[in-house]
Amino acid sequence: MPKSITQDKLADWLNRISQKYQLWASQEREGISLLSPYQPEAGFTLERIPQLSAKGVLFPQSECMLKYCYKKDPDNPEQTDLSLEGVEPHLKTVIWGIPPCDVAGINFFKHVFTGSGYHDPYFKARHSECLIVALACQQPETTCFCTAVGGSPVESPGADLLLTRIDHEYVVEAITPKGAELIDEDLFGMPEEKILKVVEQAKKSACKSLEAPFKLESLPVTADKMLKVFESPHWKEATRACISCGICTFICPTCYCFNMADEAQGMCGERLRCWDACMFPGYTLEASGHNPRLAKFQRYRNRLSHKFSYLITNNQVLGCTGCGRCIKECPAGIDMRRIIAHLLKEV
Amino acid sequence: MMTKDHKYRGPGGNPYLPRLATITKLYPETPNIISLHVALNDKKEMAGFSFEPGQVAQLSLFGAGESTFVINSAPKQKDYLQFSIMKAGEVTSAFHELSVGAQIGLRGPLGNCFPYHEFGKKNIILIAGGLGLAPLRPLMFHLLTERRKYADITLIYGARTPDDLCYLSDLDDWEDHGNVKIIRTIDREVPGWGYKVGFVPTIVSQVAPAPKNTVAVTCGPPIMIKFVLVELEKLGFEPHQIYTTLERRMKCGLGLCGRCNIGPKYVCIDGPVFSLAELKKLPNEM
Amino acid sequence: MSELLNELKEKVAGVLPKVTCFIGYGAGFDPLRVAPVFIRKTEDIDRLQWNRFCVHNLATYLPPHKYPPGFLFEADEKIGILLKGCDSRSVVQLLQEGIIDRRKLVIIGLPCWGMIDVTKLQGRIDINKVNRVELDEQTIMVFTNQAEVSADVSELLYDKCKACQHPNTLIYDEFMGEKRELTKDIEPFTQVSQLEQMGLSARAEFWDKQFARCIRCKACRNVCPLCYCQNQCLLDTRVPHWTKERVDAQSNRWFHLIRAFHLAGRCTDCGECARVCPMNIPINLLPMKMNQELFELFNWRAGTREGEKPPLMSFQLEEEKIS
Structure with missing residues (x-):
């Protein structure tokens, strides 16, 4: 049975969660909503989709993979010893109030980083200790298209709890037993029957309000079609305005490309994993000077083909959750919905 | 062929963590290439380390970073692994500053290998340019351990100048004791050079190996590979008879960081060895 | 506005035979946004828009260092472009730096009444x-x-528009509409002065908060018409290792400050770096501070006086305000 909590009790709930878990909630910071470690005095917001997706909680922009130390042997200065230490994150975390498209992004990461190939131990450690509280998205933005890529604005598989707001009340559905533990509190009541009906209606109308910018067939067919348009001149045509920045990749809930680089401080240091972007020209630049994706249209083509074809082939999953951030924030106004729609018409 | 099941586990099961290793020998191969012998510090791990010809490893020089190199020693060599490093970027330049005894990190073996078990009874033609001989070296060593299984073995090997040829003593050895036909070439005539002169693809067309019952394996700079493939096809080789090993910028070596893909294939886990038939199915993004 | 748009379309129709591509504004993803468009065929002229949302500085597509021949334009292409007054300053500066070739440009100018933020x-x-x-x-x-x-x-209006001193395109081949006269004197650099009133520690705190948000997406750098170092940028080199790999306030500050210094006397206050920032960092204030210094020292405002040599590209044995 769903429970409910009134708006004025949310802060209490968050305070309680934050005593047991590292809690991430959206905070209003300089005009944008940012998922941040919760601080009671900074408050929280549920008003807008967070500027950055939730991926950064489980896949931080910069994280230490290992620490190393070279040490000279005082008796034999010729000899330098090396020690290595792996770093494994262990934190019980709650990500609170994120939209279903961001939960879909985390599900995606789970597929790719703990699927059939190599497992990523850093993500895995964080993910296994993480609870997700989703917030149904009732008034999608003009750039939203989650339903076109198999998602829903109001259902959130992969989350532990789903909140749906009705006026000053939030109806809370436990999706997993772990989620149910989070609401085993005196702050919650039982929603009235009529409220549950309103929830159902609100969910229906949210789905209806979303238009599909393109229609995908089955995933394998989509993968195949996208491969067929690899040589289309439209890639170049549609990306002329691209400035090769990393906004689309960094704010994307599924873009996971990373760099590994060492940061030395004297004889010791760390190996960091940092977000990288396939849109940067230097991303595939080889030491010889050769660059297989030198032109920006090649990089953009790789990005979308990866999302709509290669990931399907390799991981049976689509690399887009329809959150629309890349459209909203693109400095050059590139709209991937139009590009996909155009390309799918070519085959 | 090696499959994804042969995974590098890494200390504590973390495939990003290298094993510690020591440089046991280091010598110049050419003016800008050094060869290293690397032994894992854990003797048991070293003895148990097995790899197939064509596989690569990630070498770490902490502080500078990590780079991918093909293991070019003989697979049966159990005391050390050999790598050859051309000075190009930050990591490779830092390796050139090292001396014997230096402590490094090693992750591997990674990637797939040459499908030599399909080469039985066939003529084998190996075509390499410069340091492109490195991936073919362990293959040659392996072929020679079971020389009778194969028909003619030919190596066409070129470099810009005589100084840029690698593994010279191996070449002599294979020629003298391995029943291997070796055709050496350099780009431009140099006094005292007693072998062929011309770019590798041109020499391939001159030598004109017959495609019947033959496999060709080529590795070298991208531009050389491109034209060798053209020449081989002109000679009548079918795409499934041609293998090459590719180089891409790699970071994780695990198929996760996203960098080295050609279409849906990752050079680090699906490669580095590809048949031309496989490559033809991939988007043209070399 | 709509008369200007019609005039623009006519002008572009006239220019198109002389150029291979015309860069202007077209529809964006919603009624509040536009996007740059690259017009190559007469039938595409109708995609052009001109309204109060056309904020993008199109001059960013011109430096061949940013977009090597073959990747956006071919080496021999002659390009047409629509430039607002502020954007034309970038072109003047790029010409002074010898980065672009005026003979390969056809510029359509117009009066601008400010863009809506x-x-x-x-x-x-x-x-x-x-x-x-x-x-x-x-x-x-x-x-x-x-x-x-x-x-x-x-x-x-954008803050830069509220402080606009160049509402008309400064350098053009064709001008459309009537030139706009400025009616009041505007104090430049007011945003910088406001910040400077804050006191040192408050200011440090202000910037620390800003730099802590930076995700180093490089959009500020990439959108800037004057930032054309590309792979030689301090953000992209490992040797020398200018910027730390870890993305945090400290290393971000290092990057943004050096970038501001590199833009001293070159930045034309187009504000694009701040506009594109996905983290709402008013990053244009740093180069603007440098501009204020250059204005006070050399009476210099980048891109406003065609034919002059930028002060940091020349020197005099005796400088009036430097002892």
Whole structure:
């Protein structure tokens, strides 16, 4: 049975969660909503989709993979010893109030980083200790298209709890037993029957309000079609305005490309994993000077083909959750919905 | 062929963590290439380390970073692994500053290998340019351990100048004791050079190996590979008879960081060895 | 506005035979945004737009260092471009730096009355849910499915537009419309002066907060017409290792400060770096501070006086204000 909590009790709930878990909630910071470690005095917001997706909680922009130390042997200065230490994150975390498209992004990461190939131990450690509280998205933005890529604005598989707001009340559905533990509190009541009906209606109308910018067939067919348009001149045509920045990749809930680089401080240091972007020209630049994706249209083509074809082939999953951030924030106004729609018409 | 099941586990099961290793020998191969012998510090791990010809490893020089190199020693060599490093970027330049005894990190073996078990009874033609001989070296060593299984073995090997040829003593050895036909070439005539002169693809067309019952394996700079493939096809080789090993910028070596893909294939886990038939199915993004 | 748009289309139709591509503005993803368009065929001229949302500085597509021949334009292509007054300053500066070739450019100029900063509507209406806009010279009405709001255009202008000193394109081959006269004197660099009144520690705190948000997406650098170092940029080199790999306030500060110094006397205050920042960092204030210094030292405002040599590209044995 769903429970409910009134708006004025949310802060209490968050305070309680934050005593047991590292809690991430959206905070209003300089005009944008940012998922941040919760601080009671900074408050929280549920008003807008967070500027950055939730991926950064489980896949931080910069994280230490290992620490190393070279040490000279005082008796034999010729000899330098090396020690290595792996770093494994262990934190019980709650990500609170994120939209279903961001939960879909985390599900995606789970597929790719703990699927059939190599497992990523850093993500895995964080993910296994993480609870997700989703917030149904009732008034999608003009750039939203989650339903076109198999998602829903109001259902959130992969989350532990789903909140749906009705006026000053939030109806809370436990999706997993772990989620149910989070609401085993005196702050919650039982929603009235009529409220549950309103929830159902609100969910229906949210789905209806979303238009599909393109229609995908089955995933394998989509993968195949996208491969067929690899040589289309439209890639170049549609990306002329691209400035090769990393906004689309960094704010994307599924873009996971990373760099590994060492940061030395004297004889010791760390190996960091940092977000990288396939849109940067230097991303595939080889030491010889050769660059297989030198032109920006090649990089953009790789990005979308990866999302709509290669990931399907390799991981049976689509690399887009329809959150629309890349459209909203693109400095050059590139709209991937139009590009996909155009390309799918070519085959 | 090696499959994804042969995974590098890494200390504590973390495939990003290298094993510690020591440089046991280091010598110049050419003016800008050094060869290293690397032994894992854990003797048991070293003895148990097995790899197939064509596989690569990630070498770490902490502080500078990590780079991918093909293991070019003989697979049966159990005391050390050999790598050859051309000075190009930050990591490779830092390796050139090292001396014997230096402590490094090693992750591997990674990637797939040459499908030599399909080469039985066939003529084998190996075509390499410069340091492109490195991936073919362990293959040659392996072929020679079971020389009778194969028909003619030919190596066409070129470099810009005589100084840029690698593994010279191996070449002599294979020629003298391995029943291997070796055709050496350099780009431009140099006094005292007693072998062929011309770019590798041109020499391939001159030598004109017959495609019947033959496999060709080529590795070298991208531009050389491109034209060798053209020449081989002109000679009548079918795409499934041609293998090459590719180089891409790699970071994780695990198929996760996203960098080295050609279409849906990752050079680090699906490669580095590809048949031309496989490559033809991939988007043209070399 | 619509007369100007018609005139623009006519002008572009006239220019197109002389160039291979015309860079202008076209429709964006919603009624509040436009996007750069690259017109190559007569039938595409109708894609052009001109309205109060055309903020992008199109000059960023011109430096061949940013877009090597073959990747955006071919080496021998002659390009047509629509430039607002502020954007034309970038072109003047690029010409002074010898980066672009004037002979390969056909510039259409026009008067500009300022562009609307749609983020200034945030708080009054959710700007990401807008499906209709009505606009006249003074007023804008914005509609979502749930709400509507009307506002004075003058309130919503970009800060750079409120401080505009060059409403007309400075360098052009063809000009359309009537030149706009500025009616009042405007104090330049007011944003910088406001910040400087804050005191040192408050200012340090202000910037620490800003730099802590930076995700190093490089959009500020990439959108800047004057940032054309590309792979030699301090953000992209490992040797020398200018910027730390870890993305944090400290290393971000290092990058942004050096970038501001590199732009000293070159930045034309187009504000694009701040506009594109996905983390709402007013990063244009750093180069603007350098501009203020250059203005006070050399009476220099980058890109405003064609034919002059930028002060940091020349020297005199005796400088009037430097001892």
